[in-house]
Amino acid sequence: MTKPILLLNKAFENRIRLGIMSTLVVNDTMDFNHLKELLEVTDGNLASHLIALEKLNYLSVEKRFIGKKTNTTYRITSSGKEAFVQHLNNLEEIINQTL
Template identity: 60%
Template sequence: MAVNNPISGLNKIFDNRIRLGVMSILMVNDEISFNDLKALLEVTDGNLATHLVTLETEGFLKVHKGFIGRKTNTTYAITKGGQKAFTDHVTALEKMIKGMK
């Protein structure tokens, strides 16, 4: 797992605003579709897809490909590993802010 600074516990994967956004949304939604993610984050298809692949490769999210009628409906859900990584990252962020004050 890519932890760039062992002291802070910050996760390099979450440096990116879109990846952080995806994880925040997945933390509070059981599952969410590609289109809903796109609308919430205001990004293009290609951009979002790239970041989703990165997160999937890290094992932070599960992809479920389904259909609504004939249209593909891809939904995403967070994994246990993803939850842990995200919580650690947030804890680290909070610690750093407190530490600096």
């Protein structure tokens, strides 16, 4: 039997990425500033993780202008949701096996 640890998605290893995905699973959209406030991270740190998740096609990004400021909102994609649910299932399996 494959150890579930090997199946854990490396993309979600990081706490911030896990936070981003958790937030977007329960909220339709979230903008950059609110993610930042919620996860208590710096701009640069958050941006790099968002880019990584976007590259994996787990997030879709929408940029708009409000006045002169850019407002970037994020939305989870169906493949992102699938990957996250799979990740939760794997976590569950690890717990079940170690209990």
